[in-house]
Amino acid sequence: MCSAGVILLAATNRPEILDPALLRAGRFDRQVLVDRPDRKGRFEILKVHVRKVQLAPDIDLDAIAGLTTGFTGADIANLVNEAAIVATRRNAASVSLNDFTEAIERIVAGLEKKSRVLNADERRRVAYHEMGHALVAATLPGIDPVQKVSIIPRGVGALGYTIQRPTEDRFLLGKANLENRIAVLMGGRAAEQLVFEGDVSTGAADDLQRATEIALEMVTRYGMDDKVGQRTYAPAPQPFIPVPTANHVQAAEVTTREIDVAVRDLLAKAFERAREILQKRRSDLDAGAELLLKRETLTADDFPPIRSPRTPAEPRLAVVPAAG
Numbered sequence: 001m002c003s004a005g006v007i008l009l010a011a012t013n014r015p016e017i018l019d020p021a022l023l024r025a026g027r028f029d030r031q032v033l034v035d036r037p038d039r040k041g042r043f044e045i046l047k048v049h050v051r052k053v054q055l056a057p058d059i060d061l062d063a064i065a066g067l068t069t070g071f072t073g074a075d076i077a078n079l080v081n082e083a084a085i086v087a088t089r090r091n092a093a094s095v096s097l098n099d100f101t102e103a104i105e106r107i108v109a110g111l112e113k114k115s116r117v118l119n120a121d122e123r124r125r126v127a128y129h130e131m132g133h134a135l136v137a138a139t140l141p142g143i144d145p146v147q148k149v150s151i152i153p154r155g156v157g158a159l160g161y162t163i164q165r166p167t168e169d170r171f172l173l174g175k176a177n178l179e180n181r182i183a184v185l186m187g188g189r190a191a192e193q194l195v196f197e198g199d200v201s202t203g204a205a206d207d208l209q210r211a212t213e214i215a216l217e218m219v220t221r222y223g224m225d226d227k228v229g230q231r232t233y234a235p236a237p238q239p240f241i242p243v244p245t246a247n248h249v250q251a252a253e254v255t256t257r258e259i260d261v262a263v264r265d266l267l268a269k270a271f272e273r274a275r276e277i278l279q280k281r282r283s284d285l286d287a288g289a290e291l292l293l294k295r296e297t298l299t300a301d302d303f304p305p306i307r308s309p310r311t312p313a314e315p316r317l318a319v320v321p322a323a324g
Contacts, residue, residue: 036072038169039065045073049080053087056096064100069166079103109154109161116153123293125192126151126160129203131288132191133162133184134306135281136274140180145308149288150297159203175224178214182270183277185211190274191285208267215266216259220249225262233259281305 010028012018022028037045043065050061068076082103087095118126134146144164151160173181189204218224220233233251249256278285284305292298300307 036070039069042068042071042076045076046080049077050095053080053084054094056094059095059097063097067100067104067165069169075107079107082106105148105154105163109158109163116159118151118153118159122159123151124289125196125201126203127289127292128191128195128285129188129201130160130162131285131292131306132187132189132194132274132278133207134187135284135288136187136190136277137162137164137184138306138308139277139281140183140273142174142177143180143184143308146300146306148297148299149292149303149306151292152296158206175218175222178218178224179266179270179273182211182214182266183273185214186267186271186274187278190271191278194275194278194282195285195289211267211270212263215263215270218266219259219262220251225266228255228258228262 008028015031018028023031039062043062046061046065068079071079079100083095083099086099086102086106090099092099130149130151134149137143137146144166146162147165148163149160150163153159154161185207188207189200192200192204217234219228223230223232233249233255235250249259251259288298288303288305291303295302298306
């Protein structure tokens, strides 16, 4: 005896707007979430897409999977194409790990804009700004190690960037780790204030935006401020329709004021931590900035002070550029 039937599948990026009638028992009652792949998933996706390119004999796909935390399947397909283009431009017979590294930088930070010429004062300020990020990241625990620092403009507005490499996929972050991340973002502004005697620039605009978002999430979503309390003041997040928390805080006027003060205090504390670190490491800051001005791009091997003492050197790269 045999039986035949029809299985109906449907896909959407907007499950929150579906009519509940569609999801009743006997209809679309089984839902499968297709999330971003983990490291193993990225490795398997890479194996599929690299079939169409000639790889160098010593290429390590697992190492490349480690570089691409947060990438989707489409991102990985684009990465392989970009790496092949990089290899072609240098007339290589095969695609190497360095080609993948360059491709990741292009995808994350944008194309190099060597035609965007900075004057001497701007280059010096950007060099100290990026070295500030790198040294704070290298000092604080739980922060992804620094792989590269550059003062070559990329993308639309970045005048420099700092790239870190994740050592693992992370699904939970503690309060201390979030505070450290804010301090790293404040490292560029702290370096400018320290070196240029309080004369800060507009280069930290993106850093301040990202730091404020983290601090606001800590206070309004994760209940990480004792004064504001162990509750949430933000609406439930919509993964497919990102909404800035700052414009949707659900609290009374007095509480909103307390939230503002808590966020300000978190940012001020992180800035002071970054400044203290850079004061203690002023010689490294000066030496790193001067070397960066000469060479434009530095890796942890070129300038060991930006390597975290807690993490041994590995052939991996990170994908967290700091706008500068």
